[in-house]
Amino acid sequence: MADSTLYPTAYRTHSLGQIQTQGADLLDKEVTICGYAQAIRGKGKICFLDLRDGTGLCQVFLKQGLVDDDVLSSVQNTSRESTIQFTGTVAQKRAPKVAEGEPIPPTEYEVVANGVNILSQAATPLPLGVTDTVHVELDTRLDNRFLDLRRTHVNAIFNLRAKILQYGREHLISEGFKEINSPKIIAAAAEGGTNLFPMKYFERDAYLSQSPQLYKQLAILGGLERVFEIGPAFRAENHDTYRHLNEFVSFDIEMAWANDEDVMAVQERMIHHIWSSVAANDGKEIEAINVYRRTQEMEDIVVEVPSIPFPRVEYSDAIEMIAAAGQDITWGDDIEAHHADIIAEHHSGFHFIPRWPMAMKPFYIYHEKDETSSSGGQLSRGFDLNYGRDEMTSGGQREHRADVLTQNLIDVDLDPADFDFYIDGFRFGAPPHAGWGLGVARLTMALTGSRNVRETVLFPRDRKRCTP
RNA sequence: GCCGUUGUAGUGUAGGGGUCAACAUGGGAGGUUGUCGAUCUCCCGCCCCGGGUUCAAAUCCCGGCAACGGCGCCA
Structure with missing residues (x-):
């Protein structure tokens, strides 16, 4: 060892x-x-x-x-x-x-x-007891994260997070993926820019990157074939939930000569590798979490290695499933949290939701003209991966035809001229390609039984918290 | 941002218009002990902020701030 x-x-x-x-x-x-x-x-x-x-x-x-x-x-x-x-x-x-x-x-x-x-010499009293069995509120814990991290089960969560990154990385490398790093300071407000944090780049206005999306695609266009990046993404969204943060680490891949099904397969193989490796090697960390959970009268967590392939619940089927449960929903509506609960009743673990309506997906997602719903709506090659009710991933095959990209931008009221830096990459020969982005903290939540992303992020950044 | 709930020792909770505000954990001093969730004795520490009602407010009311839960928003 x-x-x-x-x-x-x-x-x-x-x-x-x-x-x-x-x-x-x-x-x-x-x-x-x-x-x-x-x-x-x-x-x-x-x-x-x-x-x-x-x-x-x-x-x-x-x-x-x-x-x-x-x-x-x-x-x-x-x-x-x-x-x-x-x-x-x-x-x-x-x-x-x-x-x-x-x-x-x-x-x-x-x-x-x-x-x-x-x-x-440590000052007394401690702001929170490292070995005490009294419950400590998350807010107190985060204010004193340096001490909170010394608690065995908290330490275990971050050991497991590191394992997720290690096993995920080693799996992708075994499939021929190369690690890249894309810029986090960007000039253009891609996709409208309402969600971007503005910043000063010398005398100019710039933004913090909300996703490596466009850059990892440019790497594919550049012939790198298969790439991945583990890096921060920043979103200036006013959400306040157990699963959202304004800064989070995204585990992204992009792959040439591939469609959505191909990269879903990569993802389920990777997650299977992570889960089975943890089950084989890291029982000590899981047990440390369970020892704590027993003091709080919570059920033990168990690492159930998911079998592959993961279930696929196409968007159209998901809508039917939700409607059958008595919810008022029609094709073209978003699947909201309480809708996801209904799907989770049928699929409590990992499951893909492929083939979303094109209208609900960003301009760079690929679609085939003849792939439509029974009601005639245009389908896309975009997918989500959920774990229970929680979204872990969104991904899809990307649009590699420059003329279609331009039209897609016009369709969603964006100015193609603002995306020249991006579309230019597609004018000179582009491979069909696909990819996804996976929330590392959310995946760690799923593995460790945490009920708040803040538990799986060292120093979380949310709407109210910017320190420590 | 909306709806709801809550703010009481360092931490987590109980209580609640009028004695000394309680319990657990903790902190201090001392004793005992191959202890191990050590133990025993003694001691220490708290009602979010501002205003109002009242003879009297930690308790009721209003405002603020903060936190929690849910939702919305969300590549």
């Missing part, structure tokens, strides 16, 4: 995870370790201190006679979450008393201290 590959640093010879995993080999050896003082027990002649670092937990044992009295009392008077460096010898921890019939826990290791260096 990763622990055994950790090199010593200026401050420690071993991580706490290493003490536990390699304890048998380290017995009686002197080590130097560092961590946060999570719990301090004992004010008399002995003291136990639970030390935590990013790799695990280790008990440090101090006893009068083995350390100087002033060292012992300095540790006993340290506040929780202070950072401390200990030198000492590795020993087998004495087994805790267990009730009759309870299983005997596996052997653990501890460090019997002979030297102490308090690196940083």
Whole structure:
């Protein structure tokens, strides 16, 4: 595991995870370790201190006679979450008393201290308890995110988020995708610009990018064949829900010589790879979340690896399904949150919603003239991916015919001249291509059972929050 | 932005026109202990802001601010 590959640093010879995993080999050896003082027990002649670092937990044992009295009392008077460096010898921890019939826990290791260096004393009281079982409100947590992150289950959420990115990235690379980076400062207000954050670019007006969409397409036009980008997107929308943020990380791909079905297949293979890898490798993080959830009387989360292909519920069929449930909806209406609830009753996990009406999709989405609904409405090759009621992705095959692009812009009252930088790319030979954008935080919500995106974003930016 | 709800120790809650505002967690001091959700003793800490009604407001009313839930908005 990763622990055994950790090199010593200026401050420690071993991580706490290493003490536990390699304890048998380290017995009686002197080590130097560092961590946060999570719990301090004992004010008399002995003291136990639970030390935590990013790799695990280790008990440090101090006893009068083995350390100087002033060292012992300095540790006993340290506040929780202070950072401390200990030198000492590795020993087998004495087994805790267990009730009759309870299983005997596996052997653990501890460090019997002979030297102490308090690196940083934590102020008291803490704005939120790192190990306390009392509930803490999200607002308080976000105001004190640096402490909130030290909580085991919160830490686990971000470990899992990193795994999602790692597994997703490795899967795409295995399918021949190349990572790119597109500009986040843009000059033109693409698609009207009502949702863009304005900014100053030297003397000029500019905007923060709301999507890598047009740029990843230009990369495809440039012959890069298959590309992906994991990067921020900014939207100045006044929404205030559990699933919206004004800055979020989007996991985007674009692929040449492909249609919507092809990139849906890429996506379901990628998500399948992520879920099965987490199920195989990261049970520890899932368990950390469940340990917390039990203290809050919430149900355990389970990593159910979805089978592929994911169900496809075409837009027209979704409308019928919603109407059949008694809702007043007709072809051409948007599928709103309470409509998605009805679909989720039939498909609680991942499911695609392909073939949206062209009128509801942006100008760059591809359509075939002869693909229409039973009522004659023009269908598009745009799709969504939902997990339960929540939209994870929108994507589609892109329009690669320059003349159709121009007409599409006119159809939605945009001036084609504003999009010359984009359409120019299509005038000199363009491959049919398709792609999607996936919300990393929303996918992390789905994996970790979080009910608010803010839980899966380190420092979320919403309409009211711009700090920390 | 709309509708609804809520603002009480550091944190999370209970209560509620008139004793000393409660519980859990926490913080401080000390004692005991190979402890491990340590434990025991003692101590500490709170009614969002402004105005109004009232003999009396943390409690009722109005306004503000903030948060929460839902919705809308949304590439």
